[in-house]
Amino acid sequence: MTDLGAHVVVVGGGFAGIAVGRGLANSSVRVTIIDKHNFHTFLPLLYQVATAGLEPADVAYPIRTIFGGAPNIRFRHGRVRQVDHGANAVVLDDGSRLDYDHLVIATGATAAYFGIPGASQYAMPLYSLADARRLRNRLLLALEDADVRAERESVSLTFVVVGGGPTGVETAGALAELIAIALRRDGLRLDARRVRVVLVDLADRLLTAFPESASRYAARELAELGVEVQFGRSVVAVEEGAIRFADGERLETAAVIWAAGVTASGTLVHGLAVAAGPGGRAGVGADLRCATGENIWAVGDAAAIPSADGSFCPQLAPVAIQSGRYCASQILRVTRGESTTPFVYRNKGIMATIGRRAAVAKLPRGGVIRGTLGWLAWLGLHLFYLVGFRNRLRVLINWTWRYFDWPSGPRLIVADAETAE
């Protein structure tokens, strides 16, 4: 390996890690991006894979391909077990070590279960392509099983979505649509009134990051799709086939989808002696460097990034992308002997979609767009951010189909493991 200057190791190939790589592509430093998957996942559309609207390949893109044109960027398939920050090296799962001059922690977030008994075993999160595929198989198999049982008895089927944030709202809406299509077109022998999608939240409204008018709009649209929204409900346990609430109710479920919140992913952040911020995130200064070392940076969902109002930036894709891009520029400054400048998050607004034809967007200045216009804005933005041109085209084709309600859709149950014959 020829010496191309400082070696930057980026752990994680999500929005933040990819943005770091893009910012450093064709620069004077060498970069190694490490991820346990060989692809980048477009997380905002994962719920569509889970509800059979999109295929895994629509929302994933090989990391090697993203950086195919940049000779200074390498991809390393693997998992970082430990950071030896005294020796400036990371230790991988297979025991090999990688020295770094700069380390960027971009390990993202994962589902937070808040210690609720059974939640991590029985509830289904939605933070990886494997999660999405597993959830899709569960949903479709539940419908098939119910169809079989409906020959002999009256069957009820309840899907519970925990969490009324964007992920919960989007998943509940898409799930209700999937069920409607399955009942109407696939000829399942189920009574539509006995197949329920229930969205529960502890708060008294949906989408608490949005203005109240957006919350009311989302609730109305979900109700129209057949989703039952229940507020003020506190989950105390998840069991196999059931969920328990603080008021004593036990609800039998075909699946519990966990969209209740996130925490920084994995042990890497905790293993480093970095001051942990809220939600288990790595504490960082205004230039996203950790107190542990001048050459350790944390970006995206893994970092508790200070915001202008004295609080922390939300764990959103735009924050991840901006912080990654910023981090790349600062590493280049440091390698040139310059001092860092503080990170400033530029609020681009937030969006959530409800089913196929409605969405809400909160604009940076507080305005709200909703309805079909909101949906088109949501569509355009997501297509724009999808990594490759090919993926954009595929997703557009899939959505066009769904929009016009054509009788297809990849509702396949591909088993995780399969016994012979």
Add this chain to the structure above:
Amino acid sequence: MTDLGAHVVVVGGGFAGIAVGRGLANSSVRVTIIDKHNFHTFLPLLYQVATAGLEPADVAYPIRTIFGGAPNIRFRHGRVRQVDHGANAVVLDDGSRLDYDHLVIATGATAAYFGIPGASQYAMPLYSLADARRLRNRLLLALEDADVRAERESVSLTFVVVGGGPTGVETAGALAELIAIALRRDGLRLDARRVRVVLVDLADRLLTAFPESASRYAARELAELGVEVQFGRSVVAVEEGAIRFADGERLETAAVIWAAGVTASGTLVHGLAVAAGPGGRAGVGADLRCATGENIWAVGDAAAIPSADGSFCPQLAPVAIQSGRYCASQILRVTRGESTTPFVYRNKGIMATIGRRAAVAKLPRGGVIRGTLGWLAWLGLHLFYLVGFRNRLRVLINWTWRYFDWPSGPRLIVADAETAE
């Protein structure tokens, strides 16, 4: 359930089973199609999924959707454990029974291992979408692992394809192309000369069902793609990470792909006291009925269908489709009190593709088409037979991309099972 006339139970939703269903759609009989998968798989393109050229959804189509418009056809997700032909009923895995007036066995074929030790454990077949996904993950992971090891040592990687029929030839060609793309564009640190694709066969030529000129052409084209073809090689054992030949050679392998032959799938055919034909297939008369009962039919790969020359029809998609369509027409004749007419297979020729731009086709009258024209014929035919319009479009887009060599392609490793973090 209202009585719509005779109840036809079709076991298997492959080419043959779907053809039976299509032939009986909107007729006077009730039909139940049983399959352990909720989708039909377009098997001729499975090797493309295994070599990351296509996605699972490109070659699979929900069975319910295929028959969404036919009120007399039901889909039942499940596995038939046993046929109680005395009682005219099938018993499913979950213990439930289904009465039939006519039973159609369309359970297809699966890999034949010929009792070779280790083959069923360590060699990888290609007869289901799950097989294809597993093989793809194995291939891509082997490349990633080799890339990591290449940091420290000189790495060799050998993929062995067993069997020189169409499946073996197509898989070996596509695999060589996948490796070439990975080395050239993904920047893997492997020495191209040390990554081998070896195709072995016991015979002394490829594609024995084709004329010799086609065999020579296929061998030349494979060699051009970098595939080593070895004839007269007898496999005596498959081990974890190795294959053994009769001449004593032991070859270390990253994967052994099994395309050596097929046998009728599953225990259903054997469980019935039907006269078994060659390759474990159900023996049938000229009207595809089994000796076991006047109302038990076998079609497609599961049946040893007599051919005009006194032998048996090959296990090919056109035979499956024609026999399924024929069976439907005969069941309707029988329900009308008419007698059956014998099945006649209309030979439409056979085809195999070698890589992205070459194919050979043997025409019904013995002529051979090859080269780009052969490839275009192959492409057109396969697109034509792909079930849904949407799938055709998706596949066409994918192929266009591949043909023009654009730097994308869904080379994703989506783990079967994944540990948290």
